[in-house]
């Protein structure tokens with residue numbers, strides 16, 4: 001095992017142009033990406049913003065026009081053979097034999113890569129297919145098929161797992177199953193790079209995120225830092241007009257909005273304390289935390305399709 005301690009995935013000035021009939025299409029336009037070890041890193045952007053192209057380049061499936069990429073510190077694609085054993089990826093739906101059970105499919109795969117059969121049990125358990133693993137693949141729901149695809153990548157016990165839109169086409173139950181699997185993997189120490197355009201889903205599992213648009217990074221960092229601390233609180237109380245005066249006198253920033261107030265403070269207990277002392281009673285006090293979706297929309301506002309332009 002290497003003692004490498006830098007970002008697990010790193011790209012610098014990564015660019016990909018496709019020749020199209022009327023010139024050149026820029027799919028990735030100078031992308032600087034850094035994914036630190038451990039946890040789930042969301043790779044987020046609207047349709048056509050360059051996520052799949054970036055992932056394909058990292059995996060040696062497409063050749064960059066310019067820029068550099070590293071996996072575990074090794075330049076890729078040049079040294080991909082050195083690191084590929086540590087990388088699992090679900091980019092397209094893998095082919096499983098429909099008449100065989102999920103378990104049998106995994107056993108065949110694990111033997112083909114020389115992994116011990118015990119890995120199959122571990123993988124089945126991690127993706128939550130225990131109890132259904134002996135059923136035929138063709139009887140699986142889409143969510144189960146997607147989890148089996150993830151299980152297949154776990155057979156080589158990867159330190160980095162790259163998942164491209166793994167919840168695409170799934171119903172809410174399937175999305176939840178796959179999300180739980182991803183969360184389990186991240187908590188177990190696997191670094192997961194998870195591409196998606198469904199922000200609300202991603203927010204629930206990601207520790208860090210990179211948001212791209214037009215093939216460029218718009219924002220990157222820990223999810224809690226991207227969203228900022230919740231300092232804004234929405235307040236409903238018995239006398240909003242008097243409450244606004246009390247809170248402003250105490251030095252808090254207050255804006256009024258019909259029957260509720262918006263109050264800026266890092267200590268919401270102070271609001272209840274100040275108002276109770278003046279016989280004003282709080283009915284509702286809710287932190288108005290920005291969610292990733294709102295943040296994402298504010299960054300990508302005005303994009304028709306997220307595509308890069310020259």
Ligand SMILES: Nc1ncnc2c1ncn2[C@@H]1O[C@H](COP(=O)(O)OP(=O)(O)OP(=O)(O)O)[C@@H](O)[C@H]1O
Nearest residue numbers: 018025027046047048049050051052053054197307
């Ligand atoms: N083989 C190709 N030839 C020409 N253009 C391509 C090719 N592959 C991708 N593109 C274009 O590159 C841009 C980025 O596509 P890409 O699939 O990487 O985006 P994405 O962020 O993964 O989108 P989605 O969420 O829809 O999967 C798009 O404009 C797409 O049409």
